[in-house]
Amino acid sequence: MAALFLCEALVRLNFDHSTGQQVTPGQSMQVIPAINDEQFPCKTFENNSGMEKTLKKQYLPGAFGWAQYGIINIPYIYRRSEKYVSLRMLFAEPMLFRCQNYMHPDVFAFCNHMARLPITYSEMRLLNEINRDHCDGQFSTSNFTLRDTIIRISDAYEFYLFMGFCCNKLTTGSKFPSERCSFIRAADNFVVPYIVRNNQKIMPIFFFTRDSGAPQSNEEPITGWDLSYMKFCCRLLGIREEYCSGNRLTAISFDEVDDAFPSGEDYEECWPKNFRTAELLFDRPNVFLNY
Missing domain, CATH: 3.10.260.20 (Ski)
Structure with a gap:
């Protein structure tokens, strides 16, 4: 583009x-x-x-x-x-x-x-x-x-x-010139979306339970256009709407998540190919938006 x-x-x-x-x-x-x-x-x-x-x-x-x-x-x-x-x-x-x-x-x-x-x-x-x-x-x-x-x-x-x-x-699923969001996969095939803000990966906290060891003290909000990208990722994952509705999400940085889990945990950047793209993009015209 x-x-x-x-x-x-x-x-x-x-x-x-x-x-x-x-x-x-x-x-x-x-x-x-x-x-x-x-x-x-x-x-x-x-x-x-x-x-x-x-x-x-x-x-x-x-x-x-x-x-x-x-x-x-x-x-x-x-x-x-x-x-x-x-x-x-x-x-x-x-x-x-x-x-x-x-x-x-x-x-x-x-x-x-x-x-x-x-x-x-x-x-x-x-x-x-x-x-x-x-x-x-x-x-x-x-x-x-x-x-x-x-x-x-x-x-x-x-x-x-x-x-x-x-x-x-x-x-195409290809890499975009400016990657505002993406996904991280853990060793057990657990996929979590993140947005990039101030060169930090920020993740929704609802992906982590309190007994998982994820920190709760340094929470920060996701709002505005950051939230748009996050909602897009959650929609691709099929996350239930009640988890990401509203005008803000509570999040923590990936660095804090990494520190909270056992050392030696393997993570990889990914954009899975089995996302529900067909649900969001149609092969024939449908006019959805009024100006």
Whole structure:
């Protein structure tokens, strides 16, 4: 899968702020970095005092930019100073389009922590104008309505990576460029999923009983996108839903588990081939997700 890169071309509809000139649809615009620029600070000086102060840059209604996902550029809009992406536009990316049509809705449900916000009337008009005048209808043949939703660009990035990871594992099982989760098999063929956080393997504590010797004092939560990856692994293992439902799981590090068990215990990294992939990926289209 193509890597994700973020870039930005800050414009207002039919207006280029960098030059102050009118812009016709399709005309190229200046591209500036968009990573780690959430506040866009600009420096000014107090009148007569010479004291420097930092202001938070504000965006006029109608400002938007571009983020590259895979092989296509997808517009994002501003709500105050935050960037948001239309879910309908995001699903125009080929990999996500295939996932939408062939992947089980449970995989999308693992992302329910992602806030989907309804668009306003002005945002609806803006998305329609972007799609019509700047993208030649690339993202939809029908108009955007107040039923459409947007997500934060940070969630769009994580959603894209998560769905790409799931698609890769369900179709080929090959190693992904960034392994956010996997499994460890013990010598007795006991398989436990883990997620990687801060270069540490983190495992759900419900896999271990108190009399197994696993520590209970250094527990930590799994939430957010880490939880999405963990729920995907648990679903592949066929873990009962009541063990991994909700918006958090209690976990411990693999290092602590290793210390608690007898020395000499053998472990190996694995991605078992007998997982229930057929339950999560279908061979014919089924439209599951509403925007």
